[in-house]
Amino acid sequence: xxxxxxxxxxxxxxxxxxxxxxxxxxxxxxxxxxxxxxxxxxxxxxxxxxxxxxxxxxxxxxxxxxxxxxxxxxxxxxxxxxxxxxxxxxxxxxxxxxxxxxxxxxxxxxxxxxxxxxxxxxxxxxxxxxxxxxxxxxxxxxxxxxxxxxxxxxxxxxxxxxxxxxxxxxxxxxxxxxxxxxxxxxxxxxxxxxxxxxxxxxxxxxxxxxxxxxxxxxxxxxxxxxxxxxxxxxxxxxxxxxxxxxxxxxxxxxxxxxxxxxxxxxxxxxxxxxxxxxxxxxxxxxxxxxxxxxxxxxxxxxxxxxxxxxxxxxxxxxxxxxxxxxxxxxxx
Numbered sequence: 001x002x003x004x005x006x007x008x009x010x011x012x013x014x015x016x017x018x019x020x021x022x023x024x025x026x027x028x029x030x031x032x033x034x035x036x037x038x039x040x041x042x043x044x045x046x047x048x049x050x051x052x053x054x055x056x057x058x059x060x061x062x063x064x065x066x067x068x069x070x071x072x073x074x075x076x077x078x079x080x081x082x083x084x085x086x087x088x089x090x091x092x093x094x095x096x097x098x099x100x101x102x103x104x105x106x107x108x109x110x111x112x113x114x115x116x117x118x119x120x121x122x123x124x125x126x127x128x129x130x131x132x133x134x135x136x137x138x139x140x141x142x143x144x145x146x147x148x149x150x151x152x153x154x155x156x157x158x159x160x161x162x163x164x165x166x167x168x169x170x171x172x173x174x175x176x177x178x179x180x181x182x183x184x185x186x187x188x189x190x191x192x193x194x195x196x197x198x199x200x201x202x203x204x205x206x207x208x209x210x211x212x213x214x215x216x217x218x219x220x221x222x223x224x225x226x227x228x229x230x231x232x233x234x235x236x237x238x239x240x241x242x243x244x245x246x247x248x249x250x251x252x253x254x255x256x257x258x259x260x261x262x263x264x265x266x267x268x269x270x271x272x273x274x275x276x277x278x279x280x281x282x283x284x285x286x287x288x289x290x291x292x293x294x295x296x297x298x299x300x301x302x303x304x305x306x307x308x309x310x311x312x313x314x315x316x317x318x319x320x321x322x323x324x325x326x327x328x329x330x331x332x
Contacts, residue, residue: 013034033074044120045123046113046117049074056217057213079094080221114143130147138249155241169182182225207293246276252278
C-alpha cells in the first residue's frame with residue numbers, strides 16, 4: 001500500500017489523499033493531493049519534481065501553497081520515489097526516454113487533475129521537471145495555464161565536457177548499456193551526502209530535513225542516473241537550446257534561477273528566458289540548486305515572485321469536466 005512518510009520536523013500535511021495512478025504503459029505512480037487550508041480556493045498547483053526527488057521532500061512547499069489558497073497535487077515520476085521502476089535495481093535513476101515522463105503527466109492529468117482538482121491549474125516545476133514542462137509547452141501537451149520553473153535543467157554543470165558526454169552516453173546506450181549507472185555512479189542519494197560542500201542548499205536545517213526524508217524513503221531516494229537517462233536528458237536539453245524554441249512557447253512562464261547553482265547552468269536559463277515572448281526570469285544571486293530548500297530570505301524572494309505571477313482565481317474552485325480515461329485509480 002502506498003503511503004507518505006513522517007520524519008521529525010517534517011510531518012505529512014494533514015487532509016491529503018494518496019493514490020496509485022496507472023499510466024498507459026502499465027506503470028504505477030504514487031500521487032497525492034490536498035485541498036487548500038483557506039476558506040476560498042484559488043486553483044491548483046501541481047508539483048513537478050526534479051530527478052531523484054520524492055513527495056516527502058515537498059511537504060513544506062505543500063503547506064505554503066495550501067496556505068496561499070491553492071489545492072496541491074504531488075506525484076513521483078516513474079523511476080523514483082515510490083513509483084514503479086523499469087530496472088531491477090530500484091536505486092538507479094532510470095528512464096529510457098523522456099517521453100516516459102509525458103506518459104506520467106498524462107496519467108496524472110486524466111486521473112487526478114481533470115476529475116478532481118479545481119481550475120485554474122498551474123505547475124511548479126523543479127530542475128528536470130522544468131525541462132519536462134518546457135518541452136510539454138513547446139509540443140502543446142502541457143495541461144497547465146502557467147509554468148513556474150525553479151532552476152530548470154537547461155544545461156548540466158556537473159559534467160565537464162557535456163558534448164562529449166552526450167555523444168558517449170548515446171553510443172553506450174546503443175551498445176546495450178543503457179540500464180547501467182553512469183561511469184563512477186552509485187546507489188548513494190545526493191540528498192544523503194554530507195552537508196559541507198553540497199550543491200543543493202545553504203540552509204543546514206532544511207538540508208538535514210531532506211536528508212532524513214531521503215533515509216526514510218530508502219530506495220525511493222534514488223542514486224545516480226543511468227546511461228539511458230543521461231542520454232535522454234542531453235537530447236531534451238539540446239532541443240530546448242535551439243534559439244528558435246523559446247518564442248514558440250505560448251504558456252506564460254516564470255523562471256526562477258539560482259545564481260550560485262552548481263547543478264544546472266543559470267546562463268542557459270537566462271538565454272532561454274530572454275527569447276520567451278511570454279516569460280520572465282528572476283535570478284536569486286546566493287541560491288544554490290534547490291531554491292525551495294534554501295534559507296528563509298531566499299525563499300521569501302521566491303514566494304514574492306510566485307505570488308505576483310500566479311494570483312490564482314477564487315471564482316472557479318471546481319474540477320474540469322472529466323474526459324474518458326483508461327488509467328486505473330486505487331485509493332490507499
